[in-house]
C-alpha cells in the first residue's frame with residue numbers, strides 16, 4: 001500500500017467526538033484504528049519506514065508516553081530491533097525513578113521514567129498518539145535529557161497544529177495527520 005493510502009486508511013478510522021471530556025474539546029479517538037488489523041499494520045509500517053528512511057543515527061529506544069503511546073511503541077521498537085521504554089504518570093513505576101513536573105489544563109502533573117530506562121549518550125525517539133499543547137511531549141523530552149539521552153525526533157499520529165505544541169519541542173517533529 002502506498003504511504004498516502006496508509007494515511008487515508010488510518011485517518012478514516014479516527015473518530016471525532018465533540019465536547020469530550022469537556023465542552024469545546026473535539027476529542028480524537030484513535031482506538032477504532034485498533035479494531036482493524038490492516039490499519040494497525042499501516043500505522044506501524046508507515047512509522048517504521050519513516051524512521052528507517054530518515055534517521056542517520058542508530059535509534060537506541062522508542063520512548064512511549066502513558067497511555068496511548070504504549071499501543072504501538074513496543075511493536076515499532078521490535079521492528080527496529082531496539083528497546084521500548086515507558087514514560088508513566090506519577091506513582092506507577094516501581095524502583096528508582098526520575099521525575100519532571102509539567103503543566104496540564106488544570107494545574108501541575110508529573111511524568112516519571114525508571115532511572116535505568118536509558119543510559120547517558122543514548123539516542124531515542126519519543127512517540128505518542130497526539131500532540132495538543134505539547135506539554136506532555138516536552139516533559140518527556142526533559143526527562144530524557146535529565147537522564148543524559150538525546151531526542152532524535154518526536155513522532156505523533158495526530159498533530160493539532162492550531163495549538164502550536166511542536167514549537168515547544170527542541171527536536172524535529174513528524175506527524176502523520178495534521179489537523
Ligand SMILES: O=P(O)(O)OC[C@H]1O[C@H](OP(=O)(O)OP(=O)(O)O)[C@H](O)[C@@H]1O
Nearest residue numbers: 066067068128130131132133134135136
Ligand atoms: O500536548 P498535550 O496538551 O500535552 O496533550 C497531549 C497528551 O494528551 C493525551 O494524553 P492524556 O494526558 O489525556 O492521557 P492518556 O493517554 O492516558 O489518555 C495524549 O495522549 C497526549 O499524551
Ligand SMILES: Nc1ncnc2[nH]cnc12
Nearest residue numbers: 025026027028029130132
Ligand atoms: N483533542 C484531543 N483528542 C484526543 N486526545 C487529546 N489530548 C489532548 N487533546 C486531545
